[in-house]
Structures are given as C-alpha cells and as structure tokens.
Amino acid sequence: MGARGDDEHTVLICKPLSVPGYVVPGSLVCKCSRCRERITVAPSSWRLMYENPGTEVVCSTCGAAIMRDHPGPVDPPTPAQLREVEDSRRRRGGHYDD
Numbered sequence: 001m002g003a004r005g006d007d008e009h010t011v012l013i014c015k016p017l018s019v020p021g022y023v024v025p026g027s028l029v030c031k032c033s034r035c036r037e038r039i040t041v042a043p044s045s046w047r048l049m050y051e052n053p054g055t056e057v058v059c060s061t062c063g064a065a066i067m068r069d070h071p072g073p074v075d076p077p078t079p080a081q082l083r084e085v086e087d088s089r090r091r092r093g094g095h096y097d098d
Contacts, residue, residue: 010052013063014039022088032059044080 015021017029017038024042032039037059041049049055058066067074077085 010048010055011063011066012041012045012048012055012057013060014041014045014057016040016059016061019060022091024084024088030057032057032062034058034062037061042081042084044078044084047080048078 014032015023016032017023017040023040024044026043027040028046029038030041031037033056035058039057039059041057049057
C-alpha cells in the first residue's frame with residue numbers, strides 16, 4: 001500500500017516481521033526507515049520502489065502515524081499486490097487469518 005508523506009514522497013507501508021501472519025515467498029527483509037523494526041517487502045512492491053526512487057519504506061505502525069499526521073491521498077493496492085493477497089488466501093483455504 002502506498003501513501004503520500006509530509007513532503008509528498010511515496011511511502012510504502014509493509015508488514016512487520018513481529019506481526020504473525022503470511023509472508024509472501026521471495027519477500028525482502030529490511031528495516032522501517034523510521035523506527036528500524038524489521039519488515040517484509042513483497043515482490044509486488046519492488047516495482048513501485050523501482051519506479052519511485054526515494055520511496056520511504058515503513059512498518060504499518062509508522063505508516064499509520066504518517067497518514068494520521070499528514071492526511072492525503074492513499075494509493076490502492078496494485079494488481080500485483082492484490083494477486084499476492086489472493087494467492088495467500090487460497091493457500092490458507094480462503095482465510096485471511098492464520
């Protein structure tokens with residue numbers, strides 16, 4: 001999911017490793033640019049980062065704070081991101097939780 005931060009740059013909000021749940025195969029593990037928590041960046045988000053140099057990658061907690069403090073447009077998930085969600089749901093028998 002993408003959001004616009006305080007200076008209108010692209011912000012990619014990712015799942016922290018500390019949060020239980022499905023991790024998309026091939027995901028990169030990196031650190032939130034704000035709090036340094038370990039997060040996963042799914043392959044579907046790599047293109048967004050490539051097409052938007054300077055994308056800030058943050059955990060969901062920091063992403064929520066950015067959206068709260070700097071309301072603005074939030075981009076919907078890309079078709080590739082939606083496919084990853086559907087694939088994970090199918091692997092777990094149609095359930096979004098573990």
